[in-house]
Amino acid sequence: MSGATPTAVSAPGKVFLAGGYLVLDREYTALVFGLSARINIVAREIKTSPGVQLSEIVVDSPQFQEAQWRYGYHLAPEDGGIKVTQLLSGENTDTNPFVEVTLSYALSYIAGTAFRRSSHTFNPAQFTILADNDYYSQPHSNTGTEKNPTRFAKFPTTLRGANKTGLGSSAALVTSLTAALLTHYLPESDFNIATDEGKRTLHNLAQAAHCAAQGKVGSGFDIAAAVYGSCRYRRFSPSVLKSIPEAGAPGFAPALTKLIDGSTWDFDITKEGVSVPAGTALRMCDVDCGSQTVGMVKKVLQWRESNPADSKKLWDELQSRNERLGSILSEGKLDDIRSAVADIRELIRAMGTQSGVPIEPESQTSLLDALTEVDGVYNGVVPGAGGYDAVTLLMKDDEATEKRVKDFVAQWSKEKGGQVRLLDVKGEMEGVRKENISVYNGWIS
Numbered sequence: 001m002s003g004a005t006p007t008a009v010s011a012p013g014k015v016f017l018a019g020g021y022l023v024l025d026r027e028y029t030a031l032v033f034g035l036s037a038r039i040n041i042v043a044r045e046i047k048t049s050p051g052v053q054l055s056e057i058v059v060d061s062p063q064f065q066e067a068q069w070r071y072g073y074h075l076a077p078e079d080g081g082i083k084v085t086q087l088l089s090g091e092n093t094d095t096n097p098f099v100e101v102t103l104s105y106a107l108s109y110i111a112g113t114a115f116r117r118s119s120h121t122f123n124p125a126q127f128t129i130l131a132d133n134d135y136y137s138q139p140h141s142n143t144g145t146e147k148n149p150t151r152f153a154k155f156p157t158t159l160r161g162a163n164k165t166g167l168g169s170s171a172a173l174v175t176s177l178t179a180a181l182l183t184h185y186l187p188e189s190d191f192n193i194a195t196d197e198g199k200r201t202l203h204n205l206a207q208a209a210h211c212a213a214q215g216k217v218g219s220g221f222d223i224a225a226a227v228y229g230s231c232r233y234r235r236f237s238p239s240v241l242k243s244i245p246e247a248g249a250p251g252f253a254p255a256l257t258k259l260i261d262g263s264t265w266d267f268d269i270t271k272e273g274v275s276v277p278a279g280t281a282l283r284m285c286d287v288d289c290g291s292q293t294v295g296m297v298k299k300v301l302q303w304r305e306s307n308p309a310d311s312k313k314l315w316d317e318l319q320s321r322n323e324r325l326g327s328i329l330s331e332g333k334l335d336d337i338r339s340a341v342a343d344i345r346e347l348i349r350a351m352g353t354q355s356g357v358p359i360e361p362e363s364q365t366s367l368l369d370a371l372t373e374v375d376g377v378y379n380g381v382v383p384g385a386g387g388y389d390a391v392t393l394l395m396k397d398d399e400a401t402e403k404r405v406k407d408f409v410a411q412w413s414k415e416k417g418g419q420v421r422l423l424d425v426k427g428e429m430e431g432v433r434k435e436n437i438s439v440y441n442g443w444i445s
């Protein structure tokens with residue numbers, strides 16, 4: 001029977017190599033890579049004593065303090081789907097909107113499809129989240145040169161107090177929790193993440209839940225990477241999500257089923273021809289030097305609206321330079337990487353100057369230019385929306401290059417007074433997958 005045996009799934013984080021901002025418009029595409037850092041979820045039934053009725057789903061994130069959320073659930077009136085309510089126990093009164101919204105979306109979808117055929121109920125279950133190191137700055141490492149001592153580090157803080165590195169933890173979490181719920185409560189004949197159909201259901205459901213939890217509709221590239229891994233991504237039309245009432249509101253359940261199983265989704269994922277040359281790795285540095293930037297997307301879009309002709313010219317040219325980089329990488333033309341990335345950076349800086357947004361600010365230009373001089377590094381970019389937080393590098397995948405980069409950023413940090421740290425993560429091709437439960441022995445109690 002489905003649900004009786006523990007199961008485990010994982011979904012990768014993302015690194016955005018090319019196509020930030022452009023991907024917000026369906027006219028353009030992005031080159032997105034999945035990461036070796038995954039959010040893993042182990043699903044287990046909660047055993048109850050004979051005669052004891054329990055309606056509870058527990059989600060816990062044992063790497064963090066006060067990170068257990070307990071939920072009750074019931075059928076909402078007027079086709080509102082499954083409403084989940086956080087059960088407040090002990091000292092933990094913190095909410096986790098990404099977990100809560102994902103539960104109501106996935107349970108409502110499950111109830112609305114497979115359970116229609118029988119009077120099925122949700123057995124009490126526990127979902128344990130284990131995030132690979134690198135989603136958060138590590139507590140044990142001040143210099144960034146030590147190796148992580150464990151696979152799933154314990155943090156001396158609550159989740160709210162942890163420092164994110166920007167790898168898309170919420171998208172990987174929503175995707176893997178959705179996959180875990182579908183896998184746990186449905187028989188394999190109804191849902192299997194290894195199939196194209198299963199991935200499509202998962203993508204649509206995770207995309208809808210993530211937008212609802214975020215309270216906004218972005219391009220959805222992070223969910224695409226979490227489900228499909230490295231790919232060329234063309235976004236879905238934002239109007240796809242217009243038809244859906246709030247979770248629990250009248251009509252939510254049938255609207256959700258129609259949305260997820262329907263044909264309105266117009267996103268496009270291509271995995272073919274998306275790769276990096278053998279012996280090359282996509283790596284990331286966490287940059288902890290500068291100020292936070294707010295409202296960057298809004299400002300860039302305002303610039304675009306006020307300057308339609310100039311911005312179109314720039315975006316069209318940037319799109320073709322992005323596509324050229326994609327071809328160079330998949331054809332393994334190592335000698336052309338540096339100049340292809342330089343051409344992209346030139347236009348990213350132009351977009352930043354014209355819109356007044358620090359997409360590749362001067363401090364990042366200096367860092368990237370200096371890194372490009374390190375033996376074995378081809379070039380690098382500011383990923384996604386850009387700003388001061390991170391750089392993505394294309395570099396040789398060997399220990400000597402890694403050591404040179406680590407030494408370089410340690411020295412740079414000392415001289416510039418900030419903190420730049422090479423993360424352990426690498427670009428990886430595969431998206432969501434089922435895992436062998438024994439991998440997590442010792443990590444779950």
Ligand SMILES: Nc1ncnc2c1ncn2[C@@H]1O[C@H](COP(=O)(O)OP(=O)(O)OP(=O)(O)O)[C@@H](O)[C@H]1O
Nearest residue numbers: 061096097098129131164166167168169170171173
């Ligand atoms: N390990 C975890 N356990 C439980 N919840 C988590 C975990 N990681 C992330 N989350 C949820 O995701 C939220 C963080 O999402 P947010 O969108 O702010 O960051 P992000 O996705 O990492 O950012 P970015 O898109 O810049 O990479 C947390 O507040 C929490 O609700």
Ligand SMILES: C[C@@](O)(CCOP(=O)(O)O)CC(=O)O
Nearest residue numbers: 020021218219220384385386
């Ligand atoms: C600017 C944008 O294209 C990318 C943002 O990426 P990130 O959150 O900076 O990794 C926005 C989006 O695609 O939703």
